[in-house]
Amino acid sequence: MKKENIMIIGAGPCGSLLALRLAQLGYNITVYEKRPDLRNTDISAGKSINLALSDRGLKAMQMVGVTDKVKELCIPMNGRMIHPNQEENFLSPYSGLEEEYINSISRTDLNALLIDEAEKMPNVSIHFNQECLSVDLEKTQASFQDYQTKETYHKTADLIFGTDGAGSALRKSMMDSHEFLFSYSQDYLTHGYKELSIEPNAKGEFQLYKNALHIWPRKENMLIALPNLDGSFTVTLFLAYKTGEHNFNNLTTPEKVESYFKEFYPDAFALMPNLGKEFFENPTGTLGTVKCTPWQSYGKTLLMGDAAHAIVPFYGQGMNASFEDVVVFNEALKKHQGNWEDTFNRYEKMRKKDTDAIADLAIDNFHEMKAHTAAPIFQEKRKLETAFEENTPKEYASKYRLVTFQEEIGYAEAMAKGRAQDKAILQLIAENKINNKMSLQEKLNLVQEQTQKILTEKDLLAY
Amino acid sequence: MKKENIMIIGAGPCGSLLALRLAQLGYNITVYEKRPDLRNTDISAGKSINLALSDRGLKAMQMVGVTDKVKELCIPMNGRMIHPNQEENFLSPYSGLEEEYINSISRTDLNALLIDEAEKMPNVSIHFNQECLSVDLEKTQASFQDYQTKETYHKTADLIFGTDGAGSALRKSMMDSHEFLFSYSQDYLTHGYKELSIEPNAKGEFQLYKNALHIWPRKENMLIALPNLDGSFTVTLFLAYKTGEHNFNNLTTPEKVESYFKEFYPDAFALMPNLGKEFFENPTGTLGTVKCTPWQSYGKTLLMGDAAHAIVPFYGQGMNASFEDVVVFNEALKKHQGNWEDTFNRYEKMRKKDTDAIADLAIDNFHEMKAHTAAPIFQEKRKLETAFEENTPKEYASKYRLVTFQEEIGYAEAMAKGRAQDKAILQLIAENKINNKMSLQEKLNLVQEQTQKILTEKDLLAY
Structure with missing residues (x-):
């Protein structure tokens, strides 16, 4: 041939x-x-x-x-290290299975x-x-x-x-x-991004926990950091162009940038002596x-x-x-x-x-990450999903796990199933159908039934 | 100033x-x-x-x-005159209210x-x-x-x-x-369009019923006609570019076009002596x-x-x-x-x-018009809606009426309400919750309740 x-x-x-x-x-x-x-x-x-x-x-x-x-x-990242402002950091694992992790590269x-x-x-x-x-x-x-x-x-x-x-x-x-x-x-988002960095310490060591993707969710804006082999972290700020109190339009001097970081990302700020310089030397990326x-x-x-x-x-x-x-x-x-x-x-x-x-899922996640700290119902959903995944990882995979670790199914199927699960759990919580007298297995059965119902109904209406 | x-x-x-x-x-x-x-x-x-x-x-x-x-x-058009192939034509009114009509201009x-x-x-x-x-x-x-x-x-x-x-x-x-x-x-549709015409007869009269928008729905493709003041109709063929049995790619000669029309649109074809010429002289429009x-x-x-x-x-x-x-x-x-x-x-x-x-609604309608003849559940929905509109036009407005005749609300509100109604009726039919022992008012109450439930749930999930 x-x-x-x-x-x-x-x-x-x-x-x-x-x-x-x-x-x-x-x-x-x-x-x-x-x-x-x-x-x-x-x-x-x-x-x-x-x-x-x-x-x-x-x-x-x-x-x-x-x-x-x-x-x-590769540097394995086993979960998200969440950095709330004024509260303890906590690690939110990506999966209930040890072998399921993502890699910083x-x-x-x-x-x-x-x-x-x-x-x-x-x-x-x-x-x-x-x-x-x-x-x-x-x-x-x-x-x-x-x-x-x-x-x-x-x-x-x-x-x-x-x-x-x-x-x-x-x-x-x-x-x-x-x-x-x-x-x-x-389609552009209302936010842009800026690459920044946290260098290794004098001994060449990581200054944050190595095996995690670090996230500082701040509702409108967000900072993340991924580890590099040389002990540094690449830090990315996702910031609105012109909406909200702090944005690219009004953070116009190193002093303003530093004062913003000091207020919203104090632990990261302490590790970023070059912040003011980097912020203005590096270009702003579009999303x-x-x-x-x-x-x-x-x-x-x-x-x-x-x-x-x-x-x-x-x-x-x-x-x-x-x-x-x-x-x-x-x-x-x-x-x-x-x-x-x-x-x-x-x-x-x-x-x-x-x-x-995956394009749509990625945009969903942008809004989810921005908003989820403010929504108690979302927090409750995540708690339930984490319990399922820790105790019955083979019987339940969250949308994130379907997308990230189940490469044998396509993104479209992962999205359909993941969204139906999300909707099912939110409905069950909203209608008070899940309570603490139930065993975890009973809760799981309920979620799976409701998910199946939503998927069947969707097929029915797609006449 | x-x-x-x-x-x-x-x-x-x-x-x-x-x-x-x-x-x-x-x-x-x-x-x-x-x-x-x-x-x-x-x-x-x-x-x-x-x-x-x-x-x-x-x-x-x-x-x-x-x-x-x-x-x-203006020429008022009170409804759609549907031309099924091999069956009687019938007029489907746009509204239960006489004063609600659209105008050909x-x-x-x-x-x-x-x-x-x-x-x-x-x-x-x-x-x-x-x-x-x-x-x-x-x-x-x-x-x-x-x-x-x-x-x-x-x-x-x-x-x-x-x-x-x-x-x-x-x-x-x-x-x-x-x-x-x-x-x-x-975004382009898979179909294009071609303008054609039906001229007035020798006496200058309309050759189809004047006060309607004529539609020949044929599942994959569709012909429509709107009246003009001079007694003619402007006829538009919506045809796939390359999919299905008949399309712009394979209707390449006047003979093929005529034979296609003769088979699928015989009553219109009888009134279109210039079809072969017009089809190849007029440009194909994109959608x-x-x-x-x-x-x-x-x-x-x-x-x-x-x-x-x-x-x-x-x-x-x-x-x-x-x-x-x-x-x-x-x-x-x-x-x-x-x-x-x-x-x-x-x-x-x-x-x-x-x-x-309105952009999304217009695309929905393209798919609805192509597919609805094939879906019994859709026909049943339309029958119910027509009954509501004929008997209680002030209590019920279909999506079409909300969009077309209720200019005091915006398209987005019309879409949200209209889609929720459609979904409610389809769910009720699919779950056999509507039966002939119920009065029309009971059916209407049920549809309105279910619609409200869908709209409330949608707000809830938009966390």
Whole structure:
């Protein structure tokens, strides 16, 4: 069988994984990346530099045979360390099962590993500093500009994959094309983010508990921190642009920023001597969701990863979803009989419902995280779920566990079941149908019955 | 008080109404319209040339004092005349109240009337054949090209209103601006549309019942017809692009089109001798929904009408919603204290939830119209609702009546109540809680109780 020449635009985590996998399958791969080679350059400043790698992403690492190497880069996080203001911190485990945890990993290190592995293949070549300007969809021809020489030129291939992120040039070319109907959405949250840091202490030790994702929920805004291998934490502030008492619009001086942190995040503030400097040196990131369809054009080009479905970070699933794309595409490709249009359509049919679901779940979580401290009914729900998971982890999985640790089901199914469970518990609490005379098993039975009822009713009404 | 110079881009129904209203309020208005003056030109071929004007649109006509003139252009439609294939036609009234009907009106005639009225004002000037290319948002400066001379030039104003339709140049300039976060979506349906016609007979008479909106529902596809003052009907075919047995992709010859019509729409086909010709001469229209936010930039430019919220035609509310925009803007302007940014923000806050709702309702109706013939539970629901409306029209209003005839409530409220009612009735039917031993009033009480329960529960869960 003919092995096509495949061009991949973008050598981020998704593009480099895709290059590696398609090379393993024997295709000839040329990758063009806009940025310099991150293995030789510090390009991380102000970019989200560590991420949560969990089961869906790890399944993709397994597929390409790099699990052991990736594990060396991982710091397990067993739960959320919640930092209330004026109260004791507490650890809220991600799961009732010990083996279910997520991993903090450096985006740069992981990306570098995947680029290294891809470049080891004889049928992969990667060109850095080459920015894609646009793609002629019918001719499968991309135009590039060399960042250093400023020279522009065209390259053609049998197929072009766009893994060029949320600002994808391939996607823009699809949107500009009037030949086919391209449905598209970009939605920004009212909040932006700022990367900050907590350095290791003089002995090189972690200054916060190492094996957790730290969260300082403050209703309107939120701070989080993830551990790095060097003993530091990457800290991210999620802050409103202009609403509420404190926002990017009015925190305009180092003094104002410091006084805000001192009031709302005092324990973190004590560990952040460079706060004022970092806040104004690092760029403010936007939080956007991108959805679109179709992902392919003319059976010759295909969007994958953030280029097809950029999501907000509140479920820790952005990179995992992009990695899972490659696993699902690998499945679609197994049935490939030389017809790429069918393969691309099959892939989108298998995948889009799930990437739509994780996009929506991630936005839900943004609102949940902002609001949940204020809602007693939500706290009661979490208490019940935690009891189920600690005592009968195999009989009950919360929405979070379904999404994060049950990679054998898709995001869409996890969302449907997780939302029905949430609704069931909230209804039962609101109607006082759960009381303390009941055993935990009786409560669980009630929740499961009610969940099933909600799911059945939903099917019924979808006439 | 200073009366600003206001530029309006687009002299369609919304732009010409807005020009008239703002002129009545004393502002100085200059309108630029891309197309030639429709009062002197036939530009309607293949465009949707008649529309359903209902209570929300009429309220706007009342506001500017043109109701009597508009009424002369209207043909009342009291209900839907359903044309099943192989069965008797039947009239399904829009409401249990005689005074509740919608009106077929020529888009061109109505637009011409509004342009005439606007031009009568000493403080309005309208320039045709001037296409807006882009808008400099901060400078409030628009660039135009003259269609005839091809000359390009700039014009500035104190404020710029974009009423330039679904493909709005002002909206594109907002989208291209990276200064502020512009959330945007465009969604296409899998179907397109084609305008066709049924001419009057030799005596100049209507060949179908005059006072109805005719519908030929065929599950996947659908034909509709609205009457015109000259005795003709404008017929619109809604057809899938490529799915199902018959679609735009495979109806490639006049013979195929005729044979499709003969099989599926025989009574209409008998009245359409020019079908084959019209089908291939008229363009295929797309069916898209556009949503975006914010509608304003820098307190200087504002999107209104389709430019801000293009919707699909299945609720007959597109023009009504755009007209209602001007009514709501008029309200927002009453509180105007010289701060246009506040005024624009207040307007969007008052309005966006409602235009989002009518966009969603219109898509719901597309699916409902396609599928409802196949679903017995839906038929049973409609039968019950019709009984309520015929016997107790003041105690019950279906979703359709709430949306179409109750202009005192917004679309969002109509949607919430209408959907809860639909869900309540479907649940009651599915659970066999409605039976024939009950009086109609007992059934109505049950539906109202269940509706209230659903609405209360929804509030509860929105923690």
